[in-house]
Amino acid sequence: MNAPQGTAARNTRQRSAVATLLSQVEGFHSAQELHAMLRERGERVGLTTVYRTLQALADAGDIDVMRPPGGEQLFRRCSDGHHHHLVCRTCGRTVEVAGPAVESWADRVAAQHGYVDVSHTLEIFGTCRGCAANRG
Amino acid sequence: MNAPQGTAARNTRQRSAVATLLSQVEGFHSAQELHAMLRERGERVGLTTVYRTLQALADAGDIDVMRPPGGEQLFRRCSDGHHHHLVCRTCGRTVEVAGPAVESWADRVAAQHGYVDVSHTLEIFGTCRGCAANRG
DNA sequence: GCGTTTTTGACAATCGTTCTCATTTTCAGA
DNA sequence: TCTGAAAATGAGAACGATTGTCAAAAACGC
Numbered sequence: 001m002n003a004p005q006g007t008a009a010r011n012t013r014q015r016s017a018v019a020t021l022l023s024q025v026e027g028f029h030s031a032q033e034l035h036a037m038l039r040e041r042g043e044r045v046g047l048t049t050v051y052r053t054l055q056a057l058a059d060a061g062d063i064d065v066m067r068p069p070g071g072e073q074l075f076r077r078c079s080d081g082h083h084h085h086l087v088c089r090t091c092g093r094t095v096e097v098a099g100p101a102v103e104s105w106a107d108r109v110a111a112q113h114g115y116v117d118v119s120h121t122l123e124i125f126g127t128c129r130g131c132a133a134n135r136g
Numbered sequence: 137m138n139a140p141q142g143t144a145a146r147n148t149r150q151r152s153a154v155a156t157l158l159s160q161v162e163g164f165h166s167a168q169e170l171h172a173m174l175r176e177r178g179e180r181v182g183l184t185t186v187y188r189t190l191q192a193l194a195d196a197g198d199i200d201v202m203r204p205p206g207g208e209q210l211f212r213r214c215s216d217g218h219h220h221h222l223v224c225r226t227c228g229r230t231v232e233v234a235g236p237a238v239e240s241w242a243d244r245v246a247a248q249h250g251y252v253d254v255s256h257t258l259e260i261f262g263t264c265r266g267c268a269a270n271r272g
Numbered sequence: 273g274c275g276t277t278t279t280t281g282a283c284a285a286t287c288g289t290t291c292t293c294a295t296t297t298t299c300a301g302a
Numbered sequence: 303t304c305t306g307a308a309a310a311t312g313a314g315a316a317c318g319a320t321t322g323t324c325a326a327a328a329a330c331g332c
Contacts, residue, residue, distance in 0.1 A: 010329055046281035097245050102238055106260050109233050115262030122258045124242050126251030146298050182312035
């Protein structure tokens with residue numbers, strides 16, 4: 001396993017590099033993209049380590065993971081708390097949206113069916129104003 | 137591409153076999169599982185064809201596709217109309233749930249941000265009563 | 273410093289899915 | 303019913319993202 005818990009978590013150059021990068025870039029990026037960005041910056045970090053670090057961050061809830069219908073998973077540093085995403089199908093522009101009503105609805109529905117320990121994923125896809133305009 | 141549109145769509149033994157199977161099995165299954173089931177029935181259908189057929193059915197909206205966090209996509213023939221799924225993390229038991237309020241909320245939020253042509257995916261994960269009991 | 277423990281990273285392996293392309297099947301029209 | 307063009311099939315190769323392996327390197331308490 002890669003996410004030591006009761007044990008020590010060590011600070012390494014590579015982990016800092018990934019975290020720093022995530023705090024500087026906008027929007028969602030794949031592990032491979034992030035790896036490429038690091039290389040361009042001259043940071044020498046292995047792809048495996050990027051994957052491991054992203055996974056650890058995701059497990060810790062520090063970053064968001066999204067799995068768009070047709071591809072690889074995308075990662076993003078985002079605000080604390082639970083929220084969802086409104087993503088443009090064409091350009092990827094993303095807006096964070098909160099829906100307290102949805103949260104409680106999901107919990108209620110799950111409870112009605114006897115499900116416990118409930119979580120959910122919700123993503124909204126659409127075409128943003130700019131991309132819609134470019135289409136005619 | 138594999139989904140002829142203005143052109144003719146032909147009826148084949150393989151397509152019928154996949155469609156029939158889907159109408160008989162319960163719950164979600166991966167392409168590979170469905171392929172294995174067909175083989176057990178003595179139907180000779182290639183894995184490639186199963187994938188192609190499932191994709192065509194999904195494009196046509198005749199079946200549901202779900203991408204659970206950690207694995208391959210799952211397919212399921214399900215009732216008409218838009219709905220979501222409540223899935224047990226442990227045993228996979230699935231309940232279809234409808235949430236008109238969520239639909240309109242999603243559309244409204246998207247519209248507020250200038251997004252058009254909106255769709256969304258929502259999945260609720262939890263532990264069902266039976267599995268929760270078995271855990272203590 | 274020292275030694276233990278974690279972390280790293282190059283590379284191989286895995287796994288789901290898609291591509292290739294020669295062969296087979298479908299089906300409209302003769 | 304026969305024929306031929308177009309569509310569909312399928313075995314295997316190819317692909318691409320992710321994960322495993324394991325020896326070498328780095329981190330940190332003492």
